[in-house]
Amino acid sequence: MCFKDDLKVLVADSLKAGDKRRTSTLRMLLSSVTNKEIELRRAMEADEVVQTVQTMVRQRKDSIEQYEKGGRSELAEIEAEEIKILEEFLPAQLTTAEIEAIVRDTAKALEATSMKDMGRLMKAVMAKVKGRTGGKAVQEAVKKALS
Secondary structure, eight states, X not given: OOHHHHHHHHHHXXXXXXXXXXXXXXXXXXXXXXXXHHHHTSOOOHHHHHHHHHHHHHHHHHHHHHHHHTTOHHHHHHXXXXXXXXXXXXXXXXXXXXXXXXXXXXXXXXXXXXXXXXHHHHHHHHHHSTTTSOHHHHHHHHHHHHO
16 A cells, blocks of 8 residues: 555544544645645655655744744644644654764764865765754754864
């Protein structure tokens, strides 16, 4: 079974359970995946699905920030619920300590010692942690390791 088929089953289950928020979020994800597949003209790979989910989570985080600035906490709560549902489809996220360990090991392997090596080190680390953390956390760990 492909991801879309699994997602359709989850939508049906949430409908039966009467969970409107989950149903709405899963339908949104299914729609996004379908649109992306139409754009690509092929079925999506697993890493592309993860990338799509990460984009949706990032969009919701931005929305939460805007809603909180506008004093719309009830809408921010809805977005936070959607994030929790979407995160079920993401691989387990790395902790700061795990990221730092990967950065240290990669820096040793590449013999990266100064800030001049930051680009090279970032590229290598991002390839290793793909989908399991954001670039900002990696960037902070790389800066810390090279300084």
